[in-house]
Amino acid sequence: MAKKSSKHKPDPDIEASDETPPPNEVKKKRKAESEQQVDASTGEPLKKKKKRKRDAMEEAEKDTGDATAEAPPKKKKHKNKTGLADPREDTALSNQASKGLEYAFLQFHRPYKWKFNKARQNWIIRNVWSAENVPEMYLPLVTKYLTNVQGGSRTKLIETCQSILDRPQKSEAEKAEDTEKKSSLKVPVPEPSPVEVATIGDQRARAQTLLDALASPTVVQ
Template identity: 85%
Template sequence: MAKKSSKHNPDPDIETPDETPSPNQVKKKRKAEGEQQVDTSTGEPLKKRKKHRRDAMEEAEKDTRDATAEAPPKKKRHKNRTGLADPREDTVLSNQARKGLEYAFLQFHRPSKWKFNKARQNWIIRNVWSAENVPEMYLPLVIKYLTNVQGGSRTKLIETCQSILDKPHKPEAENPEEKPALKVHVPAPLPVEVAAVGDERARAQTLLDVLALPTEVQ
């Protein structure tokens, strides 16, 4: 009968020495033990807690940057050097009046940004006679703009001025008991002479005098 190998039938009374673990096994064992370690106060794995702490620090730094970030710079407003009244700051004008007057103002304030708009020009031509839509302080601006109008619009504008002046003019009867109206002076440079502003007839005469001049003189 063949004798069985002691390798397959180890003696239980004899201890078999443990095999020496490889470096990779040691590394994996330590990694597993590290993942299983928990914080006794929170019960969370230490690695996960470190991640949460890092996220919290990053969030705090972000909030600090947002709080200390400078406000976006305001758009620089170009100084008015035209000598004309600026309608952009007038809160009394109607919405349509402001758009029309701002359109005319932009032509002289920032010519490179100005673009022709037929609707805006037609509004100015229709309302140049209205002291409500075109107050006294903006009449020099409107007249200066209209001096550059050409073609059929210019011809029609001259005809309108002439028709207003051809109407019979009835001066109002003077009342000795009526107190004279106070004249309010508006400190605005006038590039053209404007007399009796607010009177349709006076506006027509002033505009006609300017339109009658040669273009190069204007």
């Protein structure tokens, strides 16, 4: 009976010399070789040069993104379809007048954004008689707003209008008599300025306009 041949045992020295190095050793070797490579023109390591280029690209992208984010969105302008004067771009108005008139304008221009503000309404009621704070072009706006006022404020407005209209007006004879009395006095009494006279007439005209509007049925918005 033939003997079984024994298995061939590899020579330890030969096997060790032909063995493939571990993957991590290969990576380390390649990394070391890449770090040693330099740019022929500058003498700078290629790895650092690539990293610097990548950082510069990332910084440029970041700046572009920031510029885009900082750009303010364009506001859509809504056309004024109310038929009333728009006080929003009137630079001649004072700060308080702008706030009061813009508040009234918003009620008709964008009703869904309008919110009642007691302080703004009180300002309008106090200044409706002032041609300086409420110029003539905004009188239809203010009048329309005040026609919606209710309660005690509405009652007080009507009383104020009536009291202005009930002020006695002097006849021409009475005015002449007053002038004669003033001229006989030792201390001259200054005549009312044209502005004061115009203010009195303007208040009467506004009182009549507002009283007529308040007498009409309330406009429900």
